[in-house]
Amino acid sequence: MGESYEALFETKQAKGRLAYKLFACSMLVGICSIWLYRATHAPGWGEEGRWAWMGIFAAELWFGFYWIITQSVRWNPIYRFTHPEKLSQRDEAELPNVDIFVCTADPIAEPPILVISTVLSTMAYNYSPEKLSVYLSDDAGSILTFYALWEASHFAKHWLPFCKKYNVEPRSPAAYFSKLCNPRDACIPTEWSSMKNLYEEMADRIDSIVMLGKIPEELRANKGFSEWSSGMTSRNHPPIVQILIDGRDQCSIDNDGNALPTLVYMAREKRPQHHHNFKAGSMNALIRASSEISDSPITLNLDCDMYSNNSESVRHALCFFLDEDKGQDIGFVQYPQIFDNVTKNDLYGYSFNVFTEVEFPGFDNWGGPPYIGTGCFHRREILCGKKYSKDYKEDWKRGIDRKTAKSACILEERAKSLITCTYEHNTQWGQEIGLKYDCPVEDVITGLSIQCRGWKSVYISPSRKAFLGVAPTTLAQSLVQFKRWSEGNFQIFLSKYCPFILGRGKIKLGLQMAYCVYGLWAPNSLPTLYYLVIPSLCLLKGISLFPKITSPWFMSFAYVTIGKHVYGLVESLQCGDTLAGWWNFQRMWILRRTTSFLYGITSTILKLLRISEMGFAITAKVSDGDASKRYEQDVLEFGSSSSMFVIIGAVAMLNLFCLVGGLQRLVVDGGIMGLEPLFIQILLCGLVVAIHLPIYEALFIRKDKGSFPFSVTFLSFGFAMLVSLLTMV
């Protein structure tokens, strides 16, 4: 370390913040004046529409309050820039070891070929291979996944030298060979084609064995396969740890004679009578098993679909931890979650551009982003409950001199003993140590408590994306995923981990609020449903809930609504969305709020009352042929009889009835002049109908398999009809 200190990263503020803050203040004035209008203009006792008015007042109080909460992530976003070239000037030998944890849980929903492509992409990091150890945790305990990893351990000997020789990106073979661009330019064509063949042959072997559902008998002679005996299932099997490549072994070398990273397959013990705590349980098992084998001071956690798209990510992340001035405080480094398969107009709202470009940098300003379960580098110690202290010195050499230690077999046996079902009994694992249990967003709650223990986190989003994953490609999957997220975050809000309680005096108020942006997703469902239904029903009945266009109060409504949406549109376009993408995103917010978040709030309450238990529905990473064609064409996929679709259909149909009924009433009763007091409601109802257009199409016009099943159409029609008839009488 030299006398002149060189920062390994720098931080920049977003531009134009003063203008934004002035705008936000004007919005606040607008919101207050809407509240004032509601408070002073309520219909009296016995007058028509008093209850509807009270309800809409409550909804607007909520929206205003929630808007204030969301200001925390917009107030002052900051952006981080790293200088890996300065890190390279240091002695490579001084850089720490890194353990990479990949989680998978289901060989059907998460095809093994995809999983090993992620594994291979991380093995090929531009980082000394002897410093890397890659662990795959398989919660299905599937021999098929093990077989795929075994194949990968051989393929790596060809793939890693190839990547390094030609500086290939991305280093996931699946992603690399599927890119449409012609990457051959950089390589010798014959070498490129033989690599591609090698990969495709392997992929074929894996896919056909997965299809078959079992491995050929002759494979059983190889080390590791004998761990599986008949009668083992994904929910009932002993612990398995197999070191497929032992990086310490002089003989584990690639085709160019260079060392290979350590590669480990792990399946923790599962027994039906023991709760396995889903991904959190798997991560905790990984933390322990790896501590026996490589024990690196830094860990990286990835979902099985999130392949590395940037071979420099380890170095970028280390720029934070190893910075001599500020690195001390940093507990984890979070990369954004970005998806490879988002279509141009982003039908299901998975570009996440606003999260990654605005909201997470907004979090960073207050002490750092949340941990989002994938693409996150941690100090091992903080995952194990370490409190922040100024005097804490990380042992960067940790795990390096394990060369002389025990043989691989002994390590495997010892690691197995750490991942049994009973290991955690009567310990703090899942509470104070490791990732926390009993929360559907184990990542967020764990990150929050790390921050409350005094650590900072940083968010980094380099222009070449670090990781790319697979976004859900059907509406049902997407809604179920958002249900889990909204439920998890709301559960945190209601628990002793509530950012305002746990965080008080420990993290900044801005950060407490920022966590609530997601923590309060679920309760947003109720006022949103109210706003989508009641003003439209009142329109049907001819009850006005908003000021006339000529009233000065109209201005507040117009300003707040237009201000919010125009700002949102500009923000979204600036972050790289398309106009159609933004419009689709608005629809997705409505659908999520009326279904996912509603189910999220219900299920949180049922859990509080101990009526239901936590689950974790795994998001599928593959879709069937027809459905994926519709996905490519931006056609909404219904197809299954989900009760969520009944709500969506009913809301859509109800608004259609109300719009028709309302307009008819005007023509009959009042002519165009009668429009005045109901203008806003007609507009609102019209917009709701407009945003639901693809829903009507799926209800009435489309005939493909992805349209509404008849039972769903029937039920939603019935509900909508019933509610409108009840209103009319």
Ligand SMILES: O=c1ccn([C@@H]2O[C@H](COP(=O)(O)OP(=O)(O)O[C@H]3O[C@H](CO)[C@@H](O)[C@H](O)[C@H]3O)[C@@H](O)[C@H]2O)c(=O)[nH]1
């Ligand atoms: O019992 C389980 C269930 C899931 N997983 C793994 O957890 C990861 C995430 O599961 P996925 O179905 O892809 O859920 P997502 O909603 O996409 O995941 C996001 O949200 C989760 C919390 O809800 C976090 O755990 C994830 O890291 C985050 O990417 C996958 O690699 C799974 O294999 C397990 O290891 N064991």
Ligand SMILES: [Mn+2]
């Ligand atoms: Mn996922």
